Amino acid sequence: MLKIFKYSFFDLIRSRWIYAYFSFYLITAISLLYISNDLNRAILSLMNIVIILSPLIGTMFGVMYYYNSREFVELLLAQPVKRTAIFLGQYLGLTVSFSLSFGLGLGLPFLFNGILGSEEIGNFLILLLNGTLLTFIFTAIAFLISLLNENKIKGFGLAIIIWLFFAVIYDGLFLLSLVIFEDYPLDSFALIASIFNPIDLSRIFMMLQLDISALLGYTGAVFNKFLGTNMGIVVALISSLLWVFIPVKGFLHYSLKKDF
Amino acid sequence: MTRYMSILLIGCFVLSAPLSMADTLTICQTCPVKTIKQGLDKSKDGDVVIVKPGFYQEGNLNITKQITFLGEDFPVIDGNNNNEVLTINADSVVVRGFLIQNVGTNYLEDRAGININERDYCIIENNKLINTFFGIYLKNVSDCIVRDNLIQGKAIEEISSGNAIHAWKSKNLIIENNLAEKHRDGIYLEFVDNSVISGNTSRDNLRYGLHFMFSNHDQYRENIFLNNGAGVAVMFSRNIEMIQNRFEKNWGASSYGLLLKEIYDGKIEHNTFLSNTIGIYAEGANRLNFNYNDFEKNGWALKILGSCMDNKFEYNNFISNTFDLSTNSSRNYNEYIHNYWGDYTGYDLDKDGFGDVPYRPVKLFSYIVSKVDPSIILLRSLFIDILNFAEKVTPVFTPESLKDVEPLMKPVK
Amino acid sequence: MINIKNLKKSFGKNEVLKGIDLDINNNGIFAILGPNGSGKTTIIKSILGLVVPDEGDIVLQQKNIARNWKYREYVNYLPQIARFPENLKVRELIDMVKDLRNSPAHEQELIELFELNTSLDKSLKNLSGGTRQKVNVVLSFMFDNPILILDEPTVGLDPVAMIRLKKLILKERKKGKTILLTTHIMSVVEELADEIVFLLEGKIHFRGSLEELNQRAQGKNLEHSIAKILENGMEQEAQITDPVNSRQLNFQQRYA
16 A cells, blocks of 8 residues: 555655645735734645635545546556555555645745644644645545546536535525524534534634634523534544545445546 | 813912921821721821731721821731721822722622712822722712822622723822732722823723713823723713723624714824724724824724714724724714725826725625624635625725825825 | 476456366467457466466476566566557667567567668658568567467568467477467468467367367367357357356357
8 A cells, every 4th residue: 555655655745736735825825824924824825725715626626536547457457556546546646645735835935934833833734734634535535436436527516516515505505504593502412413514614714713703602501612612623533534544445345446 | 271280279278287296196006096097096187197018807997187108018908808997088098009909799789899978088099909999980089180099909890890090070180100900990980080190001891991971181101001991981071082002812702992972072182002802993983083093903994873963083004904994884974084094905197106096995795794794704714805895896895985086005103 | 497387377357267277388389369358368477477366377398477577587578568658769679578578589580580770760650550560570479488478469560470480489389489370360370380379258168179179179170169169158058057148148149
């Protein structure tokens, strides 16, 4: 597995997409830091970008990478290597290289602006964590989609729909149901509904860092317990990891049954 | 003016006392006078009573003469959790340098560490009051100074706790540089006029750091309100000036940096509101000027209800608040102009320092949250951003006229 | 060496292999032939573990390959379409496969044979189709393993390289290897194959030497014989099923 990881990683870090991704974040971070001249505000703007873009890039590149490396996978499959090792290796190669270019793209400008000693370091780490987790989650979902769909166009379409669903539609339905069932206690519903959307989970990480003052204004007891204590972070983190683990498990499981 | 005159008068009196027929009386375990009670009995107006270090537990002590009551190296006067410690029933009494502790909780009477009862010109300074029910209690007094005291309670619930400094029906007070903590209210003022509250730190109190009720023409400045149930509440009062105070981390469901209720004609300037659930909550606040305040990292920087009129917000900074402003009304009777809004994304083509596009500080989402609480969990969702944008383009739910037509491009220094 | 028993595989409703029994216990070159869709590639992929059979067993070197991957150490495979990670260089790809298989290889003589020296430091995305196929050949021939599976090995090769490849295959046979081969080019079969396995409709229709096939089909050469077999197959088919169906089948076989 490590060997596959190594090769797909070294293959990817030489692809222009990785550089494009890296430069995108580099340029965005530099210009945001330049415009706002304030670490906190730059981080805030980046959070909004990362939360939408990481899943999009994760799904699109996951699908693209899978379809592009289909023949290569066949070559690998004919080698004395375990199937799960091949897919896990490729998955890690993709996610690690993307997370790295994301982390470096954001990290370098912030390092030069003295993030290390500042009090914003916590927010910045949450930003990196969010981006990385979302990349891992949505790449895994993308692998699952493309393993299940031989048809490229169908795979891409599905990937975009899934991204759109989690990024926008889900929250719309969520808000709608909150408004419709306004008269019922909705605390637990709201929390559980957030757990079922990885993008919402990252937003919770972000809120716990940035908006704790507002969140503590909320009266619900369940909410308060969840958001006011470390429980929020712990539950959100565990749920996010499950969001990585389950799709990964899914595509590994399915890869064993698939014909190439 | 009158209050400064009176301070001067007290000062003269204190200085002149020993020069005249005054005696000095010393109390200690090995002295002829061994208990404070004896000493107080023996003293006469104008005397200086000095208490040497020691532990004195003598029930309630009642000062009935105009004496200067001094503690040396903080002698301990203990209330045994059973009674009020020091009751002052004379004018012009000075109490300085004591450690007063263990005032018993009582649900029938307001027991205090130091209680001044309908007397004037007293000075309470540089004392430590530990584990008090009420700390310093001023009832119907005028021209008193409460200064440099440390007042520390152990309040757990509002119903069984008192206030660190409590003043009722008083005037011309100076309350400065005290540290008031862990009581119900840090400083409570009811029917208190013409007083100055400055340089105090009020923290970890259950209800308010500072609480005005029916009080007029007062000023509080340069105080720090930290981690109280709510920072400051100003209710049913007129002409209160609030200057250069710091409101920080007042967190909770009904928690505010500053609560304004039924107040008229005040000034709120150069204050800092940092990380409060609500920076300022105003209900029936009228004709107030809010200038040069910093609102940073609050949940809601301002919650201004529809009952507020003719207030003006100018040259304030709003930075990294979850919501800058929310209101429950679809109309707006207040003026917001020349403020710096961190979320402002407009431009300044004519380079006059003001944005060319008006800023609308009320977001649709803050309206939604006020209707359906749990929806706050959707904060920063792309869907919400889209909703906010739509509302920004064509306001339907938020007051159309509520906008800053000349928002600043850079924060006010 | 290779024992296949009752191998069945469908893709959706399409039944590709309808019970294949095949035993290959000696060395030599075995050409697997058949019209498009007859299941050649599916058999090969089943042996390699790329396709998971619905039913039946495949035993390689006395070991059942189901849920096993280690056996691929003895098998080398030349896939039909050679596409590789685009950003890797040729040399890196060769090193990678060596590294993955963790066994000694004699790639250098093959590189020279196919004149790939100048391409070694090029990225794979910059190579022509023919050069890629040469790289593909190098990758599958550089190890000394008892079983060699070649899926359309001559596709895209220029005549010189083709001749060299054929020589190479014969050389491998001399070493005592078992070589499975599919191709559409009949001359390759005639030149190389020791035995022919002819698939039709998901079953083994014929197995034997070239001479036996020609004799049985009464064709002048392989191409002719195969055409005859297919026509006969049609007739048989037409007797059992309705004519419309058989015409469709005929159409498919001609133009697929």
